[in-house]
Amino acid sequence: MPVRIRSGAVAGIAGQPVTVEVVINRGLPGYHLVGLPGVEVRESRERVLAALRHSGVRVPPGRITVNLAPAGERKSGASFDLAIALGIVAAAEGLAVEPGAAARLRALFIGELSLFGELRPVRGLLPVLLDAASRGSRLAVVPASQAAEAHLAPGLRIVAADDLRQALDWCRSAAEPPARLAFARRRGLARPPAAADACAALAALTGHELARKAAVVAATGRHNLLLVGPPGTGKTRLARLLADLQSPPDREDALTITRIHSAAGTLADGRLADRRPFRAPHHTVTRAGLVGGGASLRPGEVTLAHGGLLFLDELAEFHPAVLDVLRQPLQDGHVSVVRGSGQRNFPARFQLVAATNPCRCGYHGSDTRSCRCPPHERARYLGRLSGPLLDRFDLFVEMASWRGAFAEAPGPPATGGWRSAPRPADLEAAVERLVAWRRDGGPPRAGGCDGFLDRAREALGLSLRAVHRCRDVAATLAALDGDARVDERHLREALEFRRDLTLRALD
Template identity: 40%
Template sequence: MLARLCSASLRGLDAEAVDVEVDLSKGLPCWSLVGLGEAAVREARDRVRSALVNSGFEFPLRRITVNLSPADRRKDGSHFDLPIAIGLLIASGQLNVRDITALQQPAPAPLLPLPFMLGELALDGRLNPVSGVLPLIMFARKHGYRDIIVPTGNIDEATAIDDVNIYPAATLLAVARHLSAHTILAKATLKETPPPPIMTADMADVRGQQQARRVLEIAASGAHHLLMTGSPGAGKSMLAQRLPGIMPPLTREQAMDVTRIYSIAGDCSRPPMCLQPPLRQPHHSASDVAMIGGGSNPRPGEISKAHYGLLFLDELAEHRRVVLETLRQPLEDGKVRVARAADSVEFPARFQLIAAMNPCPCGYLGHPSRPCRCNASQINRYLSRISGPLLDRFDLRIHVPPVEHEELARMQQGEPSSAIAKRVMAARDIQYRRLGQGKVNGRMTTREIEHYARPDGEGAKLLDQAMRHFSLSARSYHRILKVARTIADLAASEQINRNHIAEALQYRGEALFEQRAI
């Protein structure tokens, strides 16, 4: 007796065939699972056995072999539980699958005999939610499946995909009744309304710091990478955490890509299909695997979870150098390839890097009222933790000065995020019309820079003088033009002039990393 169900690996890359073979020969009962399953897959034997018995079914007292093919590819995750259990019920004759589609309206496309199903079984037969649902359903739809059974806990994520029939189920018994056409599961409806945005702090809370507020507006408008230096308590982290509130919302396609990443990673910290750009803030003790992704079975890292959003690295100089250097290639390519001996996988990583650091080890170099306790050697050693190639990838580099408490008490609230977001969206619309939907100035190619970011005569002369004075690289030259193009877009100016170039040069912060202690 053989029941064949179609499932998929967690990453949704290749089809997996789950074969349940029941050996009718006499002998001691044996329940084995083969096919390079990880610990969570091997433990399915105990979960499935208990779930079947506690759901009122009999566990077959025969020799049972569950084969997860292809046999040479590793499998992990608990989403195989439900297909294995249904396969056992069919193979042992306890479940007679009827043609459910005959009871419903005929579909234009040919339907498969069994629905695509996934879910983790609790010992009492309940279906627990699993990770990776969104890419699995997209994989199933690609291969012709239209009826899909998922745990009720995954309904929000599953209903984000159209052109499929989602049947949420709470228990194994409910799935068995559905397949036998005894009690049909209610089909879930497609959720059109996006979840509410994650609560973010407002720019109105920032008092003073006019230059920093202006730079945040430019960074949000053109998706430019930003580095802020300043003494402890100057407001660097406060400013960075308010940046998502002024950024344009994600499109539905972008939100789906981000949801897929979080689903694969098993991270529930972000609601499915949320339109607010993600903000990731890894601690400076994070490893390179945690940052770029990896592991024995590769999972997305922090840079992939920040896809279409922000990666905020506080205390930049405290991060390990090997971790910081791994960011250089993803910053340019918008993706990262994780290679292991058995497999290689590519994750998207089109993120905007926002970093903050102190100007010296004690943090008070250049402070107006507190003296710095560091000597020149300590300062130079501290600043050298940030390599030149990584530093060159920041389009904007500013110093955030401290605000005295007397001045802070006299200041009124700043401009709210809603007002700044309108100007940012207007600048983004100009970029979309010029470069194409979703393309921003921070991602312009060299050819696009030469075509769309050419300054006038006075602006070109000023930029040439700055290139010679600061010995800037070709990458710096292009990044200055990108920032100037964004500044011009915020001013609704078609031509980049001398003022735009001057402001862009002001935010390069070349003096921040000179040997100021000498």
């Protein structure tokens, strides 16, 4: 009799529900797979038949037809293997007529099979399970190696099997696979110790107050930061410190980050993300690599950086058309990927940190080597960065004379507040204050703030967006200072970080 088994795959970063239908008819032995299967799915025939034999199941004689529904959607991946194998057994043995087994066969079955019947992990398990749970599924059979990841999906009972035989035993007789769920308890969401090290490294950064302040402000308010300076001035080092200073994600963000990395196959240990991601694509990255797409609709770097930090080193070396696609995610917090007739939105809300040389040779303004670029070349180099892109940065720091400024060992604990000796506790308190202000519709502002900004806008030729960003940076400064409201002092300091004005004036 025909059998239906529920399964699923990942498409983009979302789950795609798929029903596997199996029917075995009398006739010449054969195996037919229909329902728009991709290459990996078509190859399931060899894996499934070998795994069945190796698990002691006699492949039933006759013509086996497997249909993947809905037929109109392309299926890819190997996550249906387990469901297909179980469907064949259930159809051959009439398992579905036995009430207990019939109930168990209504579970969701996900897993790739090896030729020996072992269950292998699949990409995107978490999004598949979250989708199934949202459609009312309550029970799922998954590869034991992904038990920890599967348990992140709320409301689902998980049966974790090592191989096809265990999954079959459970279907036939409710025999639970041996409990081997020694997966580690979810780590707490405490700020990782890396933050203390990063703070110590910043405190030891002598002779460059503006860079240190900018780093603390950027980390606290998640502001976008552009670093300009010759090679070897610590731009990359500073970006990595910023990654360490990121506050841990809350539960909801953590689940989204984990879901994205499950779909992309970049989830390391199947645990809930307790850190925000740090992505640093090379400047040769393609448009699709940055925003996602391709035949399997994989998320790109901007989505992999969602909830975390995207670091673009050598910003002026990126292809202008590639940089141009950053505009949408920077504005909307998501990116649209078009594929065939459909369009998908991937989340892409990240903090942008970029670094660039001041000129092609890299040494303009350096105190160690002199620049060899002709003046018109120099202007053209940073001119590659479009005004709309530069407008998305809140903080600009030049690191021209910064050679050796990072001490190898952290110095003695300094005093003097977050400006000279930042501590993780300072950052946390400021983040809490910012969150509270945002909840209340913005920080209280001292009188005269708006007038001051209007004057600054006219005198400095700031765009409206730049003014808005100055206001945000000023709020972060006030929060770090522990002040009850934003005043002109904070706005002035925020304007100091708009060094793009100096950059634009750079010969």
